[in-house]
Structure formats: structure tokens, C-alpha cells
Amino acid sequence: MRDRAAFKESVRPILEWNFQRIIVGHGEIIETDAKRIFCEELRARNLLPTPEGV
Helix, strand or coil: CCCHHHHHHHHHHHHHCCCCCECCCCCCCECCCHHHHHHHHHHHCCCCCCCCCC
16 A cells, blocks of 8 residues: 555544445455444554544
């Protein structure tokens, strides 16, 4: 990934969505608790944006 800061900003609006499922073109479908899992994966890769103003 060339621009981690840009990625973090681009994912910020997605984190405002209320979602429970992620369907991807590869791998397994996440049927429940997808937002928590998504955030955990971003955090593990240091890609979770920090709250604004921090």
C-alpha cells in the first residue's frame, strides 16, 4: 500500500455505516458481527483511523 494515510481517510465513512455482513469476491462471507471483525482486522494492520481531533 503506497498511501496508508489516504487509505485510513477513505475507510472512515465506511466505519460510520451500520453493517453486520461482508460479502467479498474471494474468501468466506462474514454473516454476523462484520463491523467488529472489520475493525479488528484494520487495527491489527495499523489501518484503523484515529478519531478526529486526536
